[in-house]
Amino acid sequence: MLRIWLVSLIVQTRSCFAADFPWPAAEFRGVWVATVSNIDWPSSSHLSTHQQKLELGAIVDKFKSLNFNAIVFQVRTSGDALYNSSLEPWSTFLTGTQGHAPSPFYDPLEYLIGKAHAAGLEVHAWFNPYRARAGSTSRSGLAPNHMANRFPSHAHAYGTNLWMDPGSSEVQDHIVNVYIDVAKRYDVDGLHMDDYFYPYPVSGQDFPDTSTYHVYQNSGGKLAKADWRRSNVDTMINRLNREIHAVKPYLKFGISPFGIWKPGHPSGINGLSAYDSLYADAKLWMDRQWLDYIAPQLYWRIDPPAQSYPALLDWWCQQSTHGRHVYTGNAASNAVTKPDWSVQELLNQIQISRNKRNELSLGNIQYSAKYFMHNDKGISTNILSLYKSPVMTPPMPWLNVPVPDMPQVTGTGSSLSWAGDSTGHTYRVVVYRLYADIWEITSFLDAHTTSTTLAEGEYAVKAVNRAGMESNATIVHIKNGAFNIIG
Structure with missing residues (x-):
């Protein structure tokens, strides 16, 4: 009897302090799913609807099994749509012909959201804002409602691509409308912009926006051309931040800029200047709190001093003076395809990011999905050594979304x-579930689910809002068919 009483006392004492055991650290574990040129999905523009759905489902299943928690899905590659849009044509990468809907009809973004949310993964819709056509400067073959045909005087050949003029108010208004349309109609968790603002420079060519700049000057504008270009991009980012959050305050707005703001920042860094060449002032956006997270593309190795991964990450973290999250963009592609890289290099980079959690380095986004789908060079197997169990994405309290009440749990047996x-x-x-004095997530349930069945053990049940803020926990102990709430 004494032994039974002592065991019971130990269990009760442990249970009293269960909520004090450590909770898993929140971490953004994202992957970019690129659709341009069929990089990641669909594998061909000639797949059937059934085949496309199977591939999307396989992507969700794979990244759930790898304990990722977010898919950054490219829904707009170049003025097109991989979702049902009244503003822009269906993508050629989806159906083989721009403007042609999938047949039998389905909406890929809606389908992905349903699959991903059921698996506990966030979906961030990824847009390329100004590129009008990749790999061609012609408007031939573009659908009538494509932005290059709607605003032909602002569509310019530059290098091997067709590009819209960021200085055009018509183009800016159209792009904002595209973002807001998705924000209103889809249950996405975030909206995401990549690193293409003004195009990457082509040797011997200046971007042909002289006429737009002259209109600005004739209206009384005094900024030098480079400053005017930056101002155009800044205006777009500011508008998107305000208008996205006006539609749904909980939506996460993120940008993945080129990894070097300016050479010399930090000291010793050399390379292309996003500030001077792409007219992207990401430092300003962070200072003004115009985004919720930034994902600088740090596609370099740890050691080279001219583009040092840890040195650049330090600099980006230092710019987050208002608490906005830094999710490093990592080149999983380099770890697989480049001879001077390795999968271990990638793992080391993720660990470096983790070591800076106190500096708001709160996760990583991997480019891109296909390398994990194929487990190239064992990349998927190896990443599980770091992503051992599921975790929440980091909370964003500034989004000002109410924290839900603690679930009032009742039960019988298990x-x-x-x-x-x-x-x-x-x-x-x-x-x-409590394992060896550490809490681990066992399941994500949607808000409509109000019951579950569990094996013996000690559990905590929490409610979570759209900004990742968790309620207090109801602690439950299940033993020998008996159910007890203990905290």
């Missing part, structure tokens, strides 16, 4: 249930 949240503040319910 079956738990709780009331649905009538306030609408709950996005999902997360169930943790």
Whole structure:
């Protein structure tokens, strides 16, 4: 009897302090799924609807199994749409002909959101803003409602691509409308912009925006051309931030700029200047709090001093003076395809990012999905050594979304249930299990799910809002068919 009493006392004492055991550190574990040129999905523009769905489902299943928690899905490669849009034509990368809808009809973005959310993964819709056509400077073959045909005087051949003029107010308005349309109609978790602002420079060519600049000057504008170009991009970023959050305050707005703001920042860094060549002043955007996260593309190795991964990451973290998150963009592609790289290099980079958690380095986004789908050079197998169990994406308290109430759990034996949240503040319910004095996530449940069945053990049930803010936990102990709430 004494032994039984002591065991019971130990369990009760442990349970009293269960909520004090460490919770898993939140970390953004994202992957870019590129659709331009069929890089990641669909594998061909001639697949059937059924085949496309199978491939999307396989992507979700793979990254859930690797304990990722976010898919950054390219929905607009070059004035096109991989979703059902009244503003822009269906992408040629989806159906082989721009403007042709999938047949039988389905909406890839809607389909992905359903699959990913059921698996506990966020979906961030990724847009390329100004590129009008990749690999061709011609408007021939573009659908009538393509932006290059709607605004032909602002569509310019530059290098091997067709590009829209960021200085055109018509182009700016159209791009903002495209973003807001997706924000309104789709249950995405975030909206994402990549590194293409003004195009990467082509030797011997200046971007042909002289006429737009003259219009600006004739209206009384005094900025030098380079400053005017930066101002055009700044205006776009500021508008997107304000208008996206006006539609849905919880939406996460992120940008993945080129990894070097300016050479010499930090000291010793050389390379292309995003500030001077792409007219992208990401430092200003962070200073003004015009984004929720930044994902600088640090596609260099750790050691070379001219583009040092840790030195650049330090610099980007130092720019986050208002608490905005830094999710490093990593080149998984380099780890697989470049002889002077290795998968271990990538793992080391992720660990370096983790070591700077106190400096708001809170995750990574991998480019791109196909290398993990194929497990090239064992990259998927190896990343599980770091991504050992699921975690939440980092919370964003500044989004000012109400924190949900703690779930009021009841149960019989191993079956738990709780009331649905009538306030609408709950996005999902997360169930943790206590393993060796550490909590680990066992399941993500959507807000409509109000019950679950669990094996014996000690569990915590929390409600989470769209900004990643968690409620207090209800602690539950299940043993020998008995159910007890202990905290």
